[in-house]
Amino acid sequence: MAALTPSYARALRLADYWATVYKRTWKGGVITSFVTPFFYVVAMGVLLGDYVTADPARLDGASSYLSFIAPGMVAAQAMTIAFSETTYPVMGMVKWQRIYHSMIASPLRVGEIVLAQIGFIVLRVAFSCAVFLAVLAPFGVFESVWGTLVALPVQMLLGLAFATPVFAFAAGLADESAFALVFRLGMIPLTLFSGTFFPIDNLGPVLEAVARVTPLWQGVHLTRMLVLGDVQWGWAAFHVAYLLALGAVGWFLTVRRLTRRLVT
Amino acid sequence: MIMARGLRKSFVRRARRGEASEFEAVRGIDVDVRRGEAFGFLGPNGAGKSSTMRMICCVSPVSAGELRIFGLDPATHGPQIRARIGVCPQEDTLDTELNVWENLFVYGRYFGLPRDVVKGRIEELLDFVQLSDKARAKVEDLSGGMKRRLTIARSLINRPEILILDEPTTGLDPQARHVIWDRLFRLKQQGVTLVLTTHYMDEAEQLADRLVVMDKGVIVAEGSPRELIEQYSTREVAEIRFGPGENEPTAPKVEDLADRVEVLPDRLLLYADDGERTLQDVLARGLRPETTLVRRATLEDVFLRLTGRTLVD
Numbered sequence: 001m002a003a004l005t006p007s008y009a010r011a012l013r014l015a016d017y018w019a020t021v022y023k024r025t026w027k028g029g030v031i032t033s034f035v036t037p038f039f040y041v042v043a044m045g046v047l048l049g050d051y052v053t054a055d056p057a058r059l060d061g062a063s064s065y066l067s068f069i070a071p072g073m074v075a076a077q078a079m080t081i082a083f084s085e086t087t088y089p090v091m092g093m094v095k096w097q098r099i100y101h102s103m104i105a106s107p108l109r110v111g112e113i114v115l116a117q118i119g120f121i122v123l124r125v126a127f128s129c130a131v132f133l134a135v136l137a138p139f140g141v142f143e144s145v146w147g148t149l150v151a152l153p154v155q156m157l158l159g160l161a162f163a164t165p166v167f168a169f170a171a172g173l174a175d176e177s178a179f180a181l182v183f184r185l186g187m188i189p190l191t192l193f194s195g196t197f198f199p200i201d202n203l204g205p206v207l208e209a210v211a212r213v214t215p216l217w218q219g220v221h222l223t224r225m226l227v228l229g230d231v232q233w234g235w236a237a238f239h240v241a242y243l244l245a246l247g248a249v250g251w252f253l254t255v256r257r258l259t260r261r262l263v264t
Numbered sequence: 265m266i267m268a269r270g271l272r273k274s275f276v277r278r279a280r281r282g283e284a285s286e287f288e289a290v291r292g293i294d295v296d297v298r299r300g301e302a303f304g305f306l307g308p309n310g311a312g313k314s315s316t317m318r319m320i321c322c323v324s325p326v327s328a329g330e331l332r333i334f335g336l337d338p339a340t341h342g343p344q345i346r347a348r349i350g351v352c353p354q355e356d357t358l359d360t361e362l363n364v365w366e367n368l369f370v371y372g373r374y375f376g377l378p379r380d381v382v383k384g385r386i387e388e389l390l391d392f393v394q395l396s397d398k399a400r401a402k403v404e405d406l407s408g409g410m411k412r413r414l415t416i417a418r419s420l421i422n423r424p425e426i427l428i429l430d431e432p433t434t435g436l437d438p439q440a441r442h443v444i445w446d447r448l449f450r451l452k453q454q455g456v457t458l459v460l461t462t463h464y465m466d467e468a469e470q471l472a473d474r475l476v477v478m479d480k481g482v483i484v485a486e487g488s489p490r491e492l493i494e495q496y497s498t499r500e501v502a503e504i505r506f507g508p509g510e511n512e513p514t515a516p517k518v519e520d521l522a523d524r525v526e527v528l529p530d531r532l533l534l535y536a537d538d539g540e541r542t543l544q545d546v547l548a549r550g551l552r553p554e555t556t557l558v559r560r561a562t563l564e565d566v567f568l569r570l571t572g573r574t575l576v577d
Contacts, residue, residue, distance in 0.1 A: 010343075013376050016373040017370040021361070097358075097360060098355065099357065101323075102359075102418075106347075109342070264324055
């Protein structure tokens, strides 16, 4: 009978685990996933943005600085959650509490454990970004209703694209010391220089080319086109393909590295 | 239930900059565990016990040889085998953020058991391991013995046919150990097949119907505790203890009085069928040990004989 159980069904058995964990942690998550970004929007978008006047043509078509950074902040938020869920929590499960070891002692397989955890992270991204989008809406920063609705699954895709490679990286680490660097030299520069706060052509041609290659810019640009209702379909298709590919490669590496770590 | 032939496990160790070297933890063992028995793997640290356990638990691929659990191959039927075994690992792998009840609940769900069934079993198991009043306690706040009992309860949530226990009482105080032995004994009476590793000889004598002694990756002896004692030891042992540094030089003076003399850092063990008589002989030679003790031989004596060294805990 067990032979007939498909992988996704076994992964679903972990839903109660993640629901239990979420019940214990959601309160803290509200602060990081909602209150902090809200402060940023008020400080950078509303208060600082008041001093910023620019030609909408230079702001990717946004009518104000606030509506320029709002979609960028949402995308950066999706990325931040993916990072935070796949660094210390993964180290905890692989090393400190050895939760993964208890999971693979049951009929669950590594691929199913990864599927469930990524599923949880993507849902968490969806929930946080939905709240964030809803909070931003009254500021009048979204030009397109359908575009804003489509932006939500885009955040899930962006979350996936970041969660799987970082998960793969974390799964093979001996200890957590590398995470400080991941945040300081990875996540923060991405947040600052991937078109979230200013158009990347301000960077100059070389750095602009670098910024265009980053996954966050892909997500920021796609989100911005959607919520501003000005979608260039070629770019959109490219961004989706890029993020899907990154997510898939990361997924493959995660399963491989976690298997090597656990099944020895 | 479990059948191994020529079972081997090797690991590739990569030095930071050098070439890879191979390390063989299990070097060709044959094992048969029958339904309903309690089977022990005994051996010093590094003997290959845990590597063998991990292969039986289907979380470590077999390097060579044959391994069958319930007649199934772990390489192709890992999930099916794991569904029918319970694992109590050496280190607790409990989720310390969750409470006792939640730990059992999520674990039961890993096996695909319906929620109502899991809830029913939790009641039963908490009662069995005497933790009913701790159901809502956080795991962090439990004592070592309670955590172990919780881990045992967790390993029983799928009503396993084989329960695998890796060092079940290591690090526990004597009272906690006796509680666990009592529970394991009850499980055995209920027909659960127990497979345990231990480096406590008293634990093996208490629990195991049959055992193998492993050393450096191979099996060096096999049988029931009584058979092993009969085969590898005398009936009794006279322990004599001289002052520091005097034990080893004294050994040659008593060598002919016993079947065999084992020199430990702090005492001499004289193996003989009549320990009192041997002790009298020692005293008759004018030797004056600081303390003496005559006792029946135990598995520990078998162990010393076979592995040629004292236990390293």
